[in-house]
Structures are given as C-alpha cells and as structure tokens.
Amino acid sequence: MVILEADNIVAGYGKGPDILKGISLKVEAGKTYCIIGPNGAGKSTFLKVISGLLTPREGKITFKGEDITGLRADQILRKGLSLVPSDRSLFPDMTVKENLRMGGYVLGKQKDLINQRIIEMTEMFPILKERTSQLAKTLSGGQQQQLAIARAMIVNGDLIMLDEPTLGLDPKTRHQIFKSIEILKGNGMTVIIVEQNARLGLEAADRGVVLDLGRFSFEADAEKVLSDQRIQKLYLGAK
Amino acid sequence: MEQFLQILILGLSLGGVYALMSSGLTLIFGVMRIVNLAHASFIVVAAYISYWAFKLIGMDPILSVIITFPIMFLVGLLVYKLIFAKVIESSRFVEITVLLTFALSLIIEGLLNYFFTGIYRSTTPIYCTECLYFGNLYFPEGQFYATIVSVIILLGLFLFLRYTRLGNAIRATTQNRTAAKTVGVNVDRISMLTFGIGTGLAGASGSLVSFLFTFYPAKHMDWGTIILALIVLGGMGSLFGSLVGSFILSVIAAFVSYYFGPTWSPITFYSALFIILLIRPQGLFGKKMELSR
Numbered sequence: 001m002v003i004l005e006a007d008n009i010v011a012g013y014g015k016g017p018d019i020l021k022g023i024s025l026k027v028e029a030g031k032t033y034c035i036i037g038p039n040g041a042g043k044s045t046f047l048k049v050i051s052g053l054l055t056p057r058e059g060k061i062t063f064k065g066e067d068i069t070g071l072r073a074d075q076i077l078r079k080g081l082s083l084v085p086s087d088r089s090l091f092p093d094m095t096v097k098e099n100l101r102m103g104g105y106v107l108g109k110q111k112d113l114i115n116q117r118i119i120e121m122t123e124m125f126p127i128l129k130e131r132t133s134q135l136a137k138t139l140s141g142g143q144q145q146q147l148a149i150a151r152a153m154i155v156n157g158d159l160i161m162l163d164e165p166t167l168g169l170d171p172k173t174r175h176q177i178f179k180s181i182e183i184l185k186g187n188g189m190t191v192i193i194v195e196q197n198a199r200l201g202l203e204a205a206d207r208g209v210v211l212d213l214g215r216f217s218f219e220a221d222a223e224k225v226l227s228d229q230r231i232q233k234l235y236l237g238a239k
Numbered sequence: 240m241e242q243f244l245q246i247l248i249l250g251l252s253l254g255g256v257y258a259l260m261s262s263g264l265t266l267i268f269g270v271m272r273i274v275n276l277a278h279a280s281f282i283v284v285a286a287y288i289s290y291w292a293f294k295l296i297g298m299d300p301i302l303s304v305i306i307t308f309p310i311m312f313l314v315g316l317l318v319y320k321l322i323f324a325k326v327i328e329s330s331r332f333v334e335i336t337v338l339l340t341f342a343l344s345l346i347i348e349g350l351l352n353y354f355f356t357g358i359y360r361s362t363t364p365i366y367c368t369e370c371l372y373f374g375n376l377y378f379p380e381g382q383f384y385a386t387i388v389s390v391i392i393l394l395g396l397f398l399f400l401r402y403t404r405l406g407n408a409i410r411a412t413t414q415n416r417t418a419a420k421t422v423g424v425n426v427d428r429i430s431m432l433t434f435g436i437g438t439g440l441a442g443a444s445g446s447l448v449s450f451l452f453t454f455y456p457a458k459h460m461d462w463g464t465i466i467l468a469l470i471v472l473g474g475m476g477s478l479f480g481s482l483v484g485s486f487i488l489s490v491i492a493a494f495v496s497y498y499f500g501p502t503w504s505p506i507t508f509y510s511a512l513f514i515i516l517l518i519r520p521q522g523l524f525g526k527k528m529e530l531s532r
Binding site: 052089155 | 407
C-alpha cells in the first residue's frame, strides 16, 4: 500500500531557483527508503517539502490518501508524518524529558498518553533513561541523535524521515544510530533516510533512490542500487 | 556600611521594575528575533492609561495593572497581525522589523503628543510620597510596592513558561525555531501570542512606572535605552539574564546617583550598553547572535 506519494514536486527557497525540478516518489507503507545523491542535489529540501517546512511551488503530496500539499508542519505532524532534521534540532536548554514531552506537543493535554510514550521511548533508547534530567545540550552527538529520533517517535506516527542521521558522528555511534533505525523498522514504521554515507544507508534500506540535480535519476531495491556499477562509481566510492 | 546598604536597597527596589519593563522585550526577541523599538512606547501608553484611570475614576495605579495588561496584550496581537504577519516570511525580516518598530514608536509618540500634549505627568497615589522604615534604613513605599508587584508578575511569567503547554511552546520556539516546527508547534501563532504577552508585560510595567517617574510622550527614548541596556547586559532573549541585568544596572545606577548626582545616573545605562556591546555582545547569559532566524 502506498502511504506517501509526491507527484511532480517543484520547490526552492525564497525567490531563488528551483532546487527540486519535478520529482515524484511513491513510498510503500512499512518499507525503509534511503535517498542518496551529491551535495546540493535537493535531498534535505525534499524532506522539508514533505514535512511542511517548505511549501512546494508546484506538485502534489498525498499522505495516507489525503492531500497534504501546502499544509503547515504542525498539521502534517498531526497526520502522523514526522521529521528529524539534519542538525538534530533539539531544545538545548531543556532536559531530555522536556524534549521528549515537547515531542508529544501535538497530542495536546493527553498527559497520561504522553507520559506513557516517554516511558516507551526511554525503554527503547536506554541511554536516554539514564539521562532524563540532563540538559539536551550536554549530551554527546550520538545521544542527541537518539533523543531526536525518540522525540519524533513520541507521536507514534506512521512515517518518520531522518535527514542525515549520522552526520558528524564517529563510526561506533553511527552503528548505534542504525541500530535505532532497525528498531523503527521493527515497529513497522515507514522510514525515509537521507544519508551522506550512501553504503550504510542503503544497507539499512529496502529501497534506494538516487537524487541528482533536483531530479530522481534512479529508484530500485536497495540491494540493486548497491550493486549498480554506475551508482557504485558515482556515490559509493568504487573505482 | 549603613549608607552602602541604603544605596543598595534603593538600587534593588528599582531593579524589579526594570526587570518587568525589559522582560517583554527580551521575551519577544527570544521568540521572534526582533528588537522591538516600540516596546518603551507601549510602556508610555500604559502609563497614560493608568494616569487617566487614576485621574478620572481614582483607580490605584497598581490595581490598574489588571486593565493595562489585557489592553496592551490585545494591542500587541493587533500590531502583530497588522505589521509583522505581513513581513514574517521576508528574508530581511529582522532589518524590516527594526525600522517598522522604530516608525511605530514615533507614530505613538506623535499621537500621544496630539491627544495629551507634552506635559510631564505622573500618577500620585498616597504611598508614592511615603517611606517604610526598617531600623535606620528606609524603603520608598512606592518603589517597594512596585518591586513586589513586579516580582510577583515575573514569578507568574516564570511559572507560566515552565509549567504550561503554551509556555513550553514559547520556550521551545525561543531555543530552536525549526525544532519547534518539527514537533508541531505553530510558531506563527506562538510568535503572535508572545508579542501579545510581551506587550502586555510592557502594559503592566507602564502602570507601575506611572507613579515612580514622570512621563511624557517622548519618554520612550529614555526608557527604551535603559531597557535595551538591561537586556543586552543579561543576554538578549534570556529572561533570567534580563532579571540579573536589571538588578546589576539599577544598583550601579543608584551608586552613581549617590556619589556623582542623579543627573549622572542615566549614563550608567548608556555606558553599560556601549561597553557590553564592545566586550561581550552576547551579554551575560545570551547566545552569540546570528544574523539568520
């Protein structure tokens, strides 16, 4: 079943040129997608458009059969689509628990539900359980990323998008983050990852999508993308 | 020693009011990243409301906080809707809003001059000429009450920001606007409400300063510079910083006033503004400022 459909999306910033030049993608529910591509290809822009942080100039976005084009980020989140931005975007002077509580902001005054979700998230990410009273800015990079993912999961949505989740992290922490992504997959969530480390991202994904110069140039099963010689040469460092 | 304590008390007793005057400005800056140069004009407007409420119906200026806060809150919402909502998506939002708020402050000054002339005014409740004595030390009664009320309002603000859903959304937006959007905060709505609350706080402080100082339409220039110095010292956007900055500068100003004469007191704030911007532009508790929002 298609959970998300982007149809012919054109988008850019301010009065600048188009970054996305008419891209389309159908996302199957419960699958993990990895979008790869060179810097400036428009990967993060695509996620911003889907999540409502940027309004597309043209095109249509459908989520669970409903047109969400042009809706605000908070309206889209309420429908079950969440984003973890590339800079982790935590609230640095709030504690881990306060950050998680903010993750349930759209749940309104359902305090019991939010508290229950916080307990579930701290069980899923044990490192957070030990640090609930610690300020987010004092966490390590990997811990911050886990907090950002956990916070995005508080709403218990259907689709989560991770923008460069391993950016700036050491190999060991990267491994931890991908273990977290495995947890998301295990929970049946649909996941879209934008990842600079293309090999790592594709290995964790079911489907691979190549974005170049604002257009999707290739989409296939992740294994096929990984084994494609041209892709290997261009994006995976093969000679 | 006694003299030192007395000057300290006089300084501290104004610090609370300064903190209230600057709290709205720093709150608005924290969420919207704009320096609202009309903030002090809103304080003057509220001072006039208190003045006329006192003069026409004998309403105590402290009590008039209950009308100036909501009136100025609504004024804030209206100003936001009419002015800021239209330019919020502009890439030059910060520059535009500085000019717009400066223009707004001049318009308010002009209107006040037109309706009320430039006569110096002040509310004169009985307690503003009395003193409270603690041994050999004295508290000007007006300043004492104004500081108590200011601290109560600031405490309420602190509790509101800390323990309510809306307050948490304001704090979240202050700390990271993009992150606030990704967790579902409608930051445009939060910006509007914050502007309303900030202007409401200006209203409350206007009631209190109406009996502490004389005022006239152009008084916003003096008050504006003072509160700008307070929030720059504390760190723009930091409520705690503005509180600390207010007490530090009001105490220093009290000492300057005692040793060099009251005419030198305002220069404390102007000098502080100048020195802080040179040495530590982010202030005591602020973050390094960024050009982008």
